[in-house]
Amino acid sequence: MSQWEKLLQRIRQNPKSVRFTEIRKILERYGYKGTQPRNGSSHWTFRKKGCPSLTVPRKEPFVKEVYVRMVIDVLEAEKQ
Numbered sequence: 001m002s003q004w005e006k007l008l009q010r011i012r013q014n015p016k017s018v019r020f021t022e023i024r025k026i027l028e029r030y031g032y033k034g035t036q037p038r039n040g041s042s043h044w045t046f047r048k049k050g051c052p053s054l055t056v057p058r059k060e061p062f063v064k065e066v067y068v069r070m071v072i073d074v075l076e077a078e079k080q
Contacts, residue, residue, distance in 0.1 A: 004029075008075075015068035020044075020058045023071055027054070030078060052076075 001009075008026070011018050022043070024034055032046040032054070046054045054074060056067045 011068065012049045012072060015072065016062065018063050018068045019061065020056070023056055023063055023068065026075070027071065030075065061076050 007022065011022065011026070026047075027046045028034060031053075032048045034044050034046045036044055042058045043055050044058055046056065051074070054070065056063060056071070065076070
């Protein structure tokens, strides 16, 4: 199993311990472009042509579970 597959599996199994950098890496690999709307804002917006935008707050050390599940749902929808 590759590191990429291990990362995706770990995120699906334990969405409470996912770092923002991992979310960003996953979304960018799927073609989303992340931008920070204003200087100092903790909310990042990820956009991809033809898909709804996702807003994920950068919270340390872990992103809230609801945002991780939202990202998982988007990735599942893209597989189909």
